[in-house]
Amino acid sequence: MTHRVINRIIAVILFLVAELLYLRTMAPTLSFWDCGEFIATAYTLGIPHPPGAPLFLLLGRLFSMIPFFSDIGARVNLISTLASSATVMLTYLITLRFIILYRKSDPDGWSSSEKVSAYGSSVIAALALAFSDSFWFNAVEAEVYALSSLFTALVTWLMLRWYDDDPLPGNERWLMAVMYIIGLSIGVHLLSLLALFAVAMVYCFKKYEVTPRSVALFVVGSSGLFILIYQIIIKGLPVLLQWSSWSGFFVLAMLLVSGIWYTHSKRLVLLNTLVVSLLLIVIGYTSYGMIFIRAQAGPPINENNPSTPEAFYSYLNRDQYGEMPLWPRRWSPEPVHQYFYQQYSSDLDYFLSYQLNHMYLRYLGWQFIGREHDMEGAGVDWSVLWGLPFLFGFAGAVAHFRRQWKMGLVVTALFILTGAALVIYLNQTEPQPRERDYSYVGSFFAFAIWIGIGVETLLHVMAERLKLQAERHRLALALLTVTAALLLINGKMLQANYRMHDRSGNYVPWDWAWNMLQSCDKDAILFTNGDNDTFPLWYLQEVERIRTDVRVVNLSLANTGWYLQQLKNTSPRGAKTVAFGMGDGELASITYEPLDSVEVSVPAAKASRELLQESRLQGITLASVPPETMQWVMKPTVMFEGLGYLRPQDRAVYEIVTSNFPQRSIYFALTVDTESMIGLEKNLRLDGLAYKVVPNKSSDPMSNVNPALLYHKLLGVYRYHNLDNPEISLEETSRRLCANYSPLFIRLALALADDPEASLRVEGKSGLAVLKKRSAMALEVLNTASVLLPPDRYPLNPELAGTVTALYARLGEKKKAYPYIAYLEKLVKTTDLHTDPRLFYMLAGAYRAIGREQDALRVITLLSRELQEPRLLEEFEKMKE
Known part of the structure; x- marks a missing residue:
């Protein structure tokens, strides 16, 4: 068979193998972190957090309409599996192309041993990426990073195709395809833009001899092109929209079209290619029009509401997150960051020890040396992969420079710009809310190429050193070495990472959202803390239309005026608006507010009557008679120069509670910290995964329960798919959140066992009330917890284990x-x-x-x-x- 046929067969097989693997381990529904938000906004064509990902949302909407799976989340997850499989295939093709370039021979003229060496090494490179920790993580969930990796690989492959075709007629089409893909990639993630410098390097090496002048030309040209795309097109076009509305875009389009016509008529090939490329980038970038258009339609999820040119510019510019300077490295004034900064002797020490080592080199080690465990903060463990992928990659990098330094420099540029250079640009603070390894997959992709080159170089050196003349001996050596490398590199990586990244059967995010929403009364207001107690709830409400009556109030977003205005003025899916004692103008300009401790009183007669009625019906004796007025002391939540302040979110919580209680039930998610509760922590009752605001006080909200209600929630309403299945692997975030369930069961069992001979009236499976003895209920609760959450699989506080034993x-x-x-x-x-x-x-x-x-x-x-x-x-x- 010809090289072309063999190459295509291997590429297709690699795609299918990767796709089958990712489908087997794909999340069956939404995952934690941003996945719920992206699926929900894709399904509804809403507006996610800045700067958005409009192309991903459009693809997500398309995939959500194709009935591959019954679950909408799984359909959108499929984008990542397909994109990742295509990236694996392209990694093979790119690695093989580099081998062909430095061999400088026609593949159709290769001997059998040379074919096994080249094809086998390229397969090893592709599988090294496919089985790597972070790439696999991105491949099985609905996030933008898998698609972004595909664009990076596609741009690299297209540029190598141009390198092969130049100076044949029509070679410019590859350059134009590269620019269009870069324009499209902006609508997914800006990470792909970093491949631009490697692209420019390939162009310069092909067109010019390496001289001081050509190097200067490359630096100026590539930097100028990056500035043109990032500063003028990505950031400048929204400014143009802001100042001139759509007329500015019309003028720009006319200028570009005129430029294309003029340069074509004058036979200015290079200039014509440049102008066409700019037009293609702009065309690709126009996917952002979806954000502007949909924001004006007012979808239920409409973050930052970029419906005006000014708001759209602010959205794209990520103004919500503030500025992150390149220097100093320890730049954040936040007290928590300042505490960690003090552990380093200087900015340079912080950069080298934390930002470079902990937040990048550690991740590189995870991929190709071995990950200690799957918990947050895991270190590098050489015993996991024996360091073989890393050693072959390092050897491959050296060999690439020795055998063809120009292309070695291209891969190095890609490796550094998507790795260490990104570390410098991001200037991350300590601590981070989660591991950030997924951001550096472009760097791991480049390193995987070197692994393949390292294996091929080893074969080349061994054949030379052993002085093997007979082809059968060379072929036997090639087959043996490639097979050994497949087992020791790819096989070991597959073995180490399979269970860690197998999300099949993991319904924890879906169940977590269901259980939290079902903790609330009808038309309730639920305060949530961050991504994992907000985005899954958005998914259930927007995609599956479950408990759309509950208004979810994210406390992080409550620091912004646009979000509070939406809570006050919009009714997503028919939910009630949230009352505020502030006007729209005040909400828009909400900021930190000076405050001394102040006592707050809210009428609570309605809530007190409901508590008394509820307790009588269920046969519960309340610790005290609920008061007619709910009172608490609100204290400053932050201190600055000796003065106390309320954060905007604290003022928002105050306004919502005082304006809506007791007409509507108000809850705090179990994950909300006490400093965000504005002093209400003693007025809370544990109703499952949420605390309910009640007029009567208790010393500890965990000890204030309605056993009949909590029993019904935990054993009759909540869902726990596969928690008791030891064959199902749960990642660290799922395990950590599941740890919240055991204390609920134990707390309920304690409350029931306090009066074991008494009976409670609880809601049965038929919906009718039935009488149950408290001791029997307590035993049922403990038995259920033991089956669902065995301590050997879900570790719990030792004190709670002792409590269970005593119970x-x-x-x-x-x-x-x-x-x-x-x-x-x-x-x-x-x-x-x-x-x-x-x-x-x-x-x-x-x-x-x-x-x-x-x-x-x-x-x-x-x-x-x-x-x-x-x-x-x-x-x-x-x-x-």
């Missing part, structure tokens, strides 16, 4: 406490007694609860002796009495 003992089911005893014993084995003596004390208490008195005495004696505290033994004996 089972009180309810006469000591044997069911054994898994929790085993859990505590496992913790004790890996804990230093002097570091955490309380853990040992809890184990002793758990032993005593189930009647293992000798074991309890043994642990306490050890504790007393090691800590030199003889009274511990005496106190423990007194507790027995």
Whole structure:
């Protein structure tokens, strides 16, 4: 077979293999972080966070209408699997093209050993990218990074096609395709724009000899082209719209068309190519018109409301996030950032230790050396991949420069600009809300190319050193080496990363959103904290039309005037507007407000009557009679130069509570921190994944529960797909949020066991009220938690494990406490007694609860002796009495 046929067959096979892998491990619905937002805005053609991704949204809308899967989220996820598979295929083609270029021979004239070496090494490069940690992560969820990686690879491949065709007639079409793809990529993510310098380098190496003059020309030309695209087109066109409306665009289009006609008529080939390219970039960029047009339609998700030229410019310019200077590196005045900055001796130390090492080199190590574990903050572990991918990649980089330094420089430019240079530009603060490895996939793509070149170079060197003359010997060496590399590099990467990135069966984000929304009364207002307790809820409301009556108020967005105005004036999906005591003008200009501690009073007669009626119907005795007025003290949430201030979000919470309570139920998501509750933390009742604002006070909101209501929510309404299935792999974010469920079950069991002989009236499966004995309910709750959330899979606070043990003992089911005893014993084995003596004390208490008195005495004696505290033994004996 000819090279062309073999090449195409291998490329197609690689695409199919990657696609099957990604489909097998793809999330079956939405995932956490931005995925819910992107799916929801794609389905409704809404406006996501700045600067938006209009091309991705348009593709998402298209894919959402094609019935590949019943779940809309899965349909949009398919974009990422297809884009990633195509990127894997292009990585193979690009790596092979580089090998052909430095071999300087016709592939159809290659011997069998040379074909195995070149094709096999290129396959290894492609699979190294396919199985790498961050690339795989992006491939199985609805995010923009997989599509952005495809554009980066496509631009690189198209430029190499031009390099092959020049100076044949029509070669300019490849350049124009490159520019159009760059224009399109702007509508997905600006990361692809960084490939522009590598593109310019390929052009210069083809057209000019390397001289000081040509180098200067490259630097000026590539920088000028980048500025032209980024500053003039991307940032300048919105300014043009702002100052001249659509007439400016018409004039610009006419100028470009006239320029094309003039340069063509005058045979100015280079200038004509440049002007056509600019027009194609602008055409690709016009996908952003969707943002401006849809914002004026007022979709339910309309972040920043970029419906005017001024707002549209602000949206594209990311004004909401403020400026991030390149220097100093420790630039943020936020107290939390200042605390971490103090741990570094200088800006340079901060840059090298945190920004470069922790936030980039560590990620590079994850891909090609090995990731320690899947938890946040994981380090690099050489024992996972034995460092083989990294060593071959490093050797490949050196070999690429030795065998063809020009193309080696091209890959180096791509590697640095999408890696270390991006680190410099982003100037990230410490701490970050999540790992940022997904941002550097372009750099990992470049390194994967070098892995393939490293394998091919090893074969070349071995054949030369062994002086193998016979073709059969060379072929045997090539087959053996490629097979070994496939197993030791790609096989090891697949083995290490498969379970970590297998999201099949993971419905935690969907269930989390369902459970949180179902925690709320009809027409409730729910305050949420960040991405993971907001975007999944948006998905359920906008895509699946579930509980659209609940108004979700994101506290981060509540710092912005446009968002508060939308809450006040819009009714998405028929939901009620949110009342404010402030006018639109005041909301638009909301800012930090000076405040001393102030006592707030709100009429609460309606809420108090409802609490009393609810308790009588369910057979619950309230700790105190709910007051007619709800009172609390609101304190400053931030301090500056000795003065207290309210953040805009705090003022918004105050306005919403005082203007809507008690007419509407108000909730705080379980994930909201207490400093965002404006002093209401004692007026909260635990209703599941949300705290409800109630007029009566309690010392701890976790201890203030309505057991009948919470029982109905946890066992009758909430969903827990696959939580009890050990075959399903849950990533770190899902596991961390699932850890919120165990305390709910245990808190409910405690409340029920407080009066075990009494009965409660709860809602049954038929919807009718039924009487149940509290002790039986408590036991049912504990048993359900043990099955759904076994401690060996979902670690819980040791104190809670001890509580479960004591509860089972009180309810006469000591044997069911054994898994929790085993859990505590496992913790004790890996804990230093002097570091955490309380853990040992809890184990002793758990032993005593189930009647293992000798074991309890043994642990306490050890504790007393090691800590030199003889009274511990005496106190423990007194507790027995």
